[in-house]
Amino acid sequence: MTPGNTPEDGRGTPFHVERDLNGRGRSVVLRQNKIVDLVRGQGFVSIDALAQNFMVTPQTIRRDINELSKRGLVRRYHGGAGLPSSVENVAYTTRKVFCLAEKIQIARLLQHHIPNDASIFIDIGTTTEEVAKALLGHKGLRVITNNLNVATILCENDTFEIIITGGVVRTLDRGITGMATIDFIRQFKIDFGIISVSGIDSDGSLVDFDYREVRVGQAIIENSRKVFLVADHTKFGREAMVRLCNIREVDSLFTDRRPEPHMCEMLASADVALHVADEASREP
Numbered sequence: 001m002t003p004g005n006t007p008e009d010g011r012g013t014p015f016h017v018e019r020d021l022n023g024r025g026r027s028v029v030l031r032q033n034k035i036v037d038l039v040r041g042q043g044f045v046s047i048d049a050l051a052q053n054f055m056v057t058p059q060t061i062r063r064d065i066n067e068l069s070k071r072g073l074v075r076r077y078h079g080g081a082g083l084p085s086s087v088e089n090v091a092y093t094t095r096k097v098f099c100l101a102e103k104i105q106i107a108r109l110l111q112h113h114i115p116n117d118a119s120i121f122i123d124i125g126t127t128t129e130e131v132a133k134a135l136l137g138h139k140g141l142r143v144i145t146n147n148l149n150v151a152t153i154l155c156e157n158d159t160f161e162i163i164i165t166g167g168v169v170r171t172l173d174r175g176i177t178g179m180a181t182i183d184f185i186r187q188f189k190i191d192f193g194i195i196s197v198s199g200i201d202s203d204g205s206l207v208d209f210d211y212r213e214v215r216v217g218q219a220i221i222e223n224s225r226k227v228f229l230v231a232d233h234t235k236f237g238r239e240a241m242v243r244l245c246n247i248r249e250v251d252s253l254f255t256d257r258r259p260e261p262h263m264c265e266m267l268a269s270a271d272v273a274l275h276v277a278d279e280a281s282r283e284p
Contacts, residue, residue: 193224
């Protein structure tokens with residue numbers, strides 16, 4: 001097998017590299033994550049430039065781009081890869097495994113900032129589902145959620161009280177949205193609202209793809225004493241068409257890598273606390 005090529009199953013079909021993060025697929029996962037970073041940072045990257053950057057063959061890069069394109073993470077063009085659509089999100093099953101290790105790091109960092117016996121709102125998202133898993137060691141939490149996956153996870157702790165909002169259930173990700181969801185949220189004033197977004201624009205706008213989901217997010221922000229945003233590094237600079245709010249409206253950002261200097265300056269000027277999992281893991 002040529003170094004850098006995706007392993008095959010004997011029928012010429014590439015394996016999904018996420019299945020073996022700690023084995024021979026790890027280098028492929030890391031390279032593909034870096035390709036996504038480069039595309040989002042530059043808008044378009046040629047196959048030749050990527051092959052030279054990673055010291056692999058153009059054929060290997062084409063396979064990577066084909067895989068990432070199928071998962072909706074980049075758009076395949078002749079000669080390279082560009083940004084995916086700003087009007088349609090990546091499929092839930094793809095989002096669930098993409099940057100999974102980073103999402104777990106973020107969730108483990110955030111759980112240290114939630115005390116026992118607190119009231120929490122947890123919204124729709126694959127990162128917030130990892131947060132729910134990380135909170136299972138707590139006691140006495142009262143959790144309001146519009147995410148049936150989150151509710152299922154948290155039911156494993158019998159000291160929690162889980163409250164499900166009303167609204168329409170989306171079959172693809174089991175999220176709940178609509179006016180009934182917003183009306184339900186407005187009945188409460190909760191300690192912590194934990195939210196996620198599809199993208200963070202360079203001007204600090206938090207953006208998403210579904211205006212119904214955004215309106216629910218706005219209700220969470222309005223009715224939370226503190227708002228915690230969870231976002232892995234691929235969300236910075238990612239485009240989506242619906243604006244939730246500006247990042248200055250959250251109290252803390254939890255991410256896996258330190259953002260670009262201009263974003264750090266924006267956070268500091270807005271008094272938004274920045275918590276970086278990669279840095280926290282290196283602390284003695």
